[in-house]
Amino acid sequence: MxxxxxxxxxxxxxxxxxxxxxxxxxxxxxxxxxxxxxxxxxxxxxxxxxxxxxxxxxxxxxxxxxxxxxxxxxxxxxxxxxxxxxxxxxxxxxxxxxxxxxxLGKFNKILDIDYANRTVMAQPGVTNLGISTAVASAGFYYAPDPSSQIACTIGGNIAENSGGVHSLKYGLTTNNVLGIEMVLVTGEIIRLGGKHLDSEGYDLLGLMTGSEGLLGVVTEVTVRILKKPSTARALLIGFPSNETAGDCVAAIIAAGIIPGGMEMMDKPAIHATEDFVHAGYPLDVEAILIVELDGPKVEVDYLIERVAEIARRCQSMTLRISESEEERALFWAGRKSAFPAVGRITPDYMCMDGTIPRKKLPEVLARMRALSEKHRLRFCNVFHAGDGNLHPLILFDANKSDELERAEKFGADILRLCVEVGGVLTGEHGVGIEKRDLMDTMFDEVDMAQQLRIKCAFDPESLLNPGKVFPVLHRCAEMGRMVVSKGNLPFPDLPRF
Amino acid sequence: MVAPRDNEDVHQILADAAASGTPLEVVGRGSKRRLGRPMQTAASLDLSGLAGITLYEPEELVMTARAGTPLAEIDQALAERSQRLAFEPMDMGPLYGEPENSASIGGVFAANLSGSGRLRHGAARDHLLGFKAVNGRGEFFKSGSRVVKNVTGYDLSKVICGSYGTLAAMTEVTFKVLPAPDKTRTVLIFGLDDMRAAEAMSAALGSPHEVVAAAHLPASIAARSSVSYVSGAGRGVTAVRVEGPTPSAEHRCRALREELARFGETEELHGMNSAKLWREVRDARFFVGDPRPLWRLSLAPTDGPKAISRIVRALQGEWFYDWGGGLVWLAIPISSDAGAHIIRGAIEGGHATLVRADAAVRAAVPVFQPQPGPLAALTRRVKESFDPKGVLNPGRMG
Structure with missing residues (x-):
């Protein structure tokens, strides 16, 4: 390509x-x-x-x-x-x-665990899960949980501002990092933040988070940790249409409830995953929602009932409430294996990562169906419904003449659609090289120039990770995306969503 | 004073200022003009005319408002739909002798003002999703969006928060709003000294009860509260707040009282009393109408009492703690440097801001924590990337 x-x-x-x-x-x-x-x-x-x-x-x-x-x-x-x-x-x-x-793989040590201040200081090559594991015995955890958390590093999380299924309630990386030590391109070492909560001077830590390796190299990280909620339960709810499922999401939030996680899958995704993991998903519905509530038992039990009531008002067809940790894990098992499950039914697929205002979901799904017909390719949807982050998976076969090209065009059309309805190109996977050439759908020249001037303030010679995030040359007709060919994925067993 | 009526006016004024190199003071509704170093400016850019909520979608948890919109108007609109700004923006005006509720939403973000709920819900900077602004080059630009999950391009919302109008004049802000809790409960613990209070707050914050806020008022500060349970205690009062649906707020309150009983006698505040106390804490009301210089220290929570014990060996002060001990408000006797040398020498990691002092003192002493060389140079380059000629609030953070 x-x-x-x-x-x-x-x-x-x-x-x-x-x-x-x-x-x-x-x-x-x-x-x-x-x-x-x-x-x-x-x-x-x-x-x-x-x-x-x-x-x-x-x-x-x-x-x-x-x-x-x-x-x-x-x-x-x-x-x-x-x-x-x-x-x-x-x-x-x-x-x-x-x-x-x-x-940064050799930077793999946890440097300090401070329960009184609820912080962990770690080297950037420590894995995301490694932080939670280090504090698990005391009942704490690190909240952002990208699904690659067994492999991805905390330094990489800062570069990408990684999210996870619990970000609606607990925030992204940027909301959970307190301090870093970093090296500027000149070799100068600076510290930003620490164990305190507010930045001194300009919030350069916030700027560094999600800067995709273009501004400096992080060599030490301080994050805040939280006490594990004492209880978590989930509902698995089936709906007759994507629209009713979308309405239910809006109604839950309008009722003042912020679930720990709220995930939606459409019919093709449900069938693909059910065939794979047998999580007991209903097969006669058009969409399912998984809603997880966490907190003290008394709160979880109370909110579970309220969400169930709301779901019934929103014409739910099926509704199950987890009665055990095993059952809750089973509800999630399908969702968490959606990508590999889809990988079984198609030679290749491409994962998109746009975010939209939640209420635009029915419109966006309808228009995606039209795009699917236009590009003559199937797709399915998994969706962080709580925060509007869509992961449409485009199914194709790279060995067939022009399918890869059509898949790329389909993907670019989806991302343009996300921006058109008030959303963004990427919710959590980053721009990288993949969406670089679509940046002008969101930003005009002046917006981009301001961002580039910040790059210059950190790295005037553009030596750090050039070619990423910002278009370098003429607009490229081709839009790259996450393309997964069987046997070609560096981490084939890592869950992705 | 120049008072633009719309974005185009702001654009025009700043394009002219950039062309002629004319320095301007950027003002929202003027509640915090005396925060920062005194500036030499040719005129004030008054953004109060850019007012009004332009988008509010409660189900989407998002609001957009013009930068000069009164915070009070936003609070009211949110309250009508049982929502709120979870970072509980502080109302600083009264500390400067300005009327209550005179802040603008743009000013709230420009100063990154967060109240007690910052502990659980994050700071102002965690809630700003996107903005439109005119930079010091006179260019109208935007950043971010209206959705929560967005990693497209640099997160300029972070760097604009807490930049005190030195990077760009914001014309519009889009921010996350959250449901207001059904119930709030505050647990009080009586008679703890600072060190013991820090331990109690750590214990509360390390519990699974999702503590939203934790503050400690030494006896002389507690005595000034308008809440009789607090002022009548005659000793130090430590306050821990929980929220949630009614059954869980009550459960959390009960569980916390049991857990914290080992520290001392406890009491609980409901409804109005709880809200009143937290408003006093949020706004540092105990120091309103007080001529003394006022400092705001941001530290690791357990460092708060340690820094204070070092400071009060040399200075006679009065203080209280918010953010579980990580935010210290400290008033000290009037002096030529407002105790800057001693205070900044007593903290390790973290920073101290001279929030209130006479202009002469603020001219003589760095109001914001001085930065080491490479960081100071980087800060200067970032400033120049927005405002190369220094026309926006020049020197305010310097």
Whole structure:
């Protein structure tokens, strides 16, 4: 697939040997990788349709090493691509042919657990789940839970401002990070925030979160942790139409209830997952909602009843309430395996990630059906209904003549539709290289110029992760997306939603 | 004073200011003009004419308002639909001798003002979803959107919050609103000293009862409360708030009283009394009409009492804690540097802001925490990326 990335700097490529040697001075031993067969492991992230061998990989283990690497690269005008676990769905860690790939995998230690202040300080290569696991014995957890949480790192979460199914109630990464230590492209080390709640000066921590590796390299992270809710129960509700399910979502929120999670699936998604995991989903409905309430038992029991009443008023056809942890897990099992389940019924699929105002859901679903006919491709929908984050999955077969091309056009049309109804291009997967060339559907030239000037304030030579987020060249006709070909996914067993 | 009537006016005025390099003071409704360093400006850009709620969709939990809209108008519209701003924006005006409820929504976000509920629900910056503004280059731009989940491009909503009008003049803000709780209960614990109060607040916040707010008022501050349970206690009062549907608020209150009984005698506040107390805490009412310089310290919660014990060895002050100990309001005797040297020397991690002092003191002392070299340089470059000629509130945060 053609993707225009910044042209490799021939001068840098010519100095490769010298650059590798300089990096070895900074990171001795096996921390510098330049053999092609070993570089192969880093050629893509989870958006595996795009691949590129990096010029060299460096795996530092101290902040000082990161500072010296960046200082060297800055001085010598060498591009740098930071990488956590490489689980990005938008190509955020795609290497550059003339770039140093800076892997943070060795930054894997938890540095401080402070229950009195309810914070954890960790190195950026610690996994998202690793933080929750470290504090689980005391009954605490870290709230944002992207579904790749067993693999994705907290540093990567900051780069992407990762979400999860509980973000409606507990927020995204940006709402749960208190402080970072980071290295600027010049090699200067700065600290933003800490264990306190408010930023001093401009909120550069907020700016860093979701900046997709374009502004600096995070070397230490402080997050807030929460006490685990004592109870969680879920409802599994079937509806005769997407519209009635959408109405139910609006009615729950209008009643003043903010569930811990609220997920919707349409009929094709229900059937695909039910065939796969046998979660007991009703098959004669058009849509299901999974609504989870968490908190003290007395509150959960009370709200479960209220949500059930609302669902009945919204013409629910079936309604089950989890009576045990096993049953609650079963309700979620289908939802959490939606992607692999869909992978069983189609040679390839492409996952979109737009957000829309919730009330536009019926309109957007209807128009997506029309687009499906236009592009002659099937699709199904899983939906973070609580916060309006859609994940349409476009089904196609890359081996058939023009299906990939049609799938890409279909996907781009869906994202344009999301923006047209007042939504956005990406709710949680990031822009990366995937939606880069659609940025102008949301932002005009002045908006983009302001963002680019911020990039310049941090990285005037555009050495950090260039080619991501902002269109570099002319608008590309092709819109990349997460394309999954069987056997090609770097983390085939990781749940995705 | 220039008073634009619409976005186009703001655009025009700032384009002219940018072209001529004319420095302007950016003002919403003027409740916090004395926060920050004194400025040399040619005129004031009064945004109060840009008023009115332009979009409110309760089921979508979102509202859009022009930047000069009175906060009071927004609070009222939300209350009619049993919703609220969960970050509980502070009303700072009275601390400066301005009338109550004189803040604008734009000013709330520009100062990133969050009240006691910040602990649980996040700060103003966590609620701003998008905005429109004119930068110091005289360019009208937008950022963000009206949906909660959005990672498209840099999150400028964060950096505009707490920028005190030094980056851009906001014309419109879009923010998240949330349901108001059915019930609120406040547990009081009597007679704790600061250290013990910090432990009690930590215990409450580390419990599974979803504590929304936790504050500690030493005896002399508690005595000034308008809530008799608090003022009549004759000793320090620690307050912990829970919310929710009626059965769960009551359950949480009961459970907390049991858990916190080991710290001291407890009591509970309902309805009006609870709301009154938290409003006093939110707005630092105990220091209204007080000529003393006032500091706001943002620290790790358990560091609050430690910093205070170091400070009061050298300075005679009065203080109270919010945010579980992580926010300290401290009034100290009038002096030429308002105690800046001692206060900033006593804190480790975190920062101290001189919220109220005479203009001469604010000119002599950095109002905001000074930053180390590389961070200060980066801050300057970020400022220049919005406002290269320094026409917007020049020097206010400097």
């Amino acid at each position: 053609a993707l225009k990335m910044p042209a490799p700097d021939q001068d840098v490529l010519a100095r490769r040997r010298e650059i590798v040697a300089a990096l070895r001075e900074i990171v001795p031993g096996e921390g510098v990788i330049d053999a092609e067969d070993e570089l192969r492991a880093y050629e893509c992230d989870a958006l595996s349709v795009y691949r590129q061998l990096p010029m060299v990989v460096v795996l530092p283990s101290t902040t000082d090493q990161v500072a010296r690497i960046l200082g060297y690269c800055h001085e010598n005008r060498v591009r740098v691509v930071p990488r956590g676990a490489g689980t990005s769905l938008s190509g955020g860690a795609l290497p550059l042919a003339d770039g140093v790939l800076l892997g």
